[in-house]
Every structure is written in structure tokens, then in C-alpha cells.
Amino acid sequence: MKKEHLPTKICPVCNRPFTWRKKWEKNWENVKYCSKRCASSKQKNTNDRP
Known part of the structure; x- marks a missing residue:
């Protein structure tokens, strides 16, 4: 499969x-975040909401 035909999220x-x-x-169905950094910062973002 060529790189340009890969699925994206x-x-x-x-x-x-x-x-x-x-x-x-x-x-792939369960992948939500692009990196470990985003996966760890998701917890910080949810705690910041009022």
C-alpha cells in the first residue's frame, strides 16, 4: 500500500x-491519539473544564 493511501484520523x-x-x-479502531504526549495530556484537559 502506498503512503498516500493510508487511513488517517x-x-x-x-x-x-x-x-x-x-x-x-x-x-487501529481503538487508536485515538497521535502520540503518547497527546494521550497523557487528555487527562489534564478534562480536569481543566469547569
Whole structure:
């Protein structure tokens, strides 16, 4: 599969698109965040809401 045809998602924390990676092959449906940094900062963002 060519790189331009890989599936993409939008990260809910940084609102940037990210593409499929080989390490996410088995659980792409469950991947929500583009990086570990965004995954850890999601907890901080939910606590900041009034």
C-alpha cells in the first residue's frame, strides 16, 4: 500500500491529522491519539473544564 493511501484520523487533543502506523495494525479502531504526549495530556484537559 502506498503512503498516500493510508487511513488517517484526527487527534482530539491537538486537532491534527495522523496516519496509520504498522505498530497500530492490530488495534487501529481503538487508536485515538497521535502520540503518547497527546494521550497523557487528555487527562489534564478534562480536569481543566469547569
